[in-house]
Amino acid sequence: MKTFDHQSVIGLREWIDLPDLGVAGLRAKIDTGASTSTLHATEIVQFERDGRPWVRFTAHLGTLVQLRHRRCEAPLVAVKTIKSSNGQAQTRYVILTRLVLGDRAWPVEFTLTCRKAMRYRVLLGSKALIQAQLVVNPALTYVQDKPLLPSLSGVQ
Secondary structure (H helix, E strand, C coil): CCCCCCCEEECCEEEEEEHHHCEEEEEEEECCCCCCEEEEEEEEEEEEECCEEEEEEEEEEECCCCEEEEEEEEEEEEEEEEECCCCCEEEEEEEEEEEEECCEEEEEEEEEECCCCCCCCEEECHHHHHHCCEEECCCCCCCCCCCCCHHHCCCC
């Protein structure tokens, strides 16, 4: 059997930060069946800044019991049609933002969509995992330490 000694192992759920959005302490579900990563967002408005497209949105964080939210802005990378797990096509805005998981940080594309009926506000798809060369052990959860970014201490 082959081993993956050169790659980091993560569990089915992990703690992440999105420092460019000012967001810390998010629980993310790892979804290898999804290509693109997704962030729960509402009130999404496209606008221009310095002649380039941006989006302003409310990121919903935390859990159904302890809901937190934060107003965010990010450059718009694309608008894509995504086929959800129930087979319905949906047009979504796509942003590129830095993701921190454990001691790693890298840019990840996130689609913005309403996930209010879902347990996890963030899904990490296979593209993000491939970029960081991460291996998923679905029998484990919260393998990596919570990210500790001093610049985000106390940010909700």
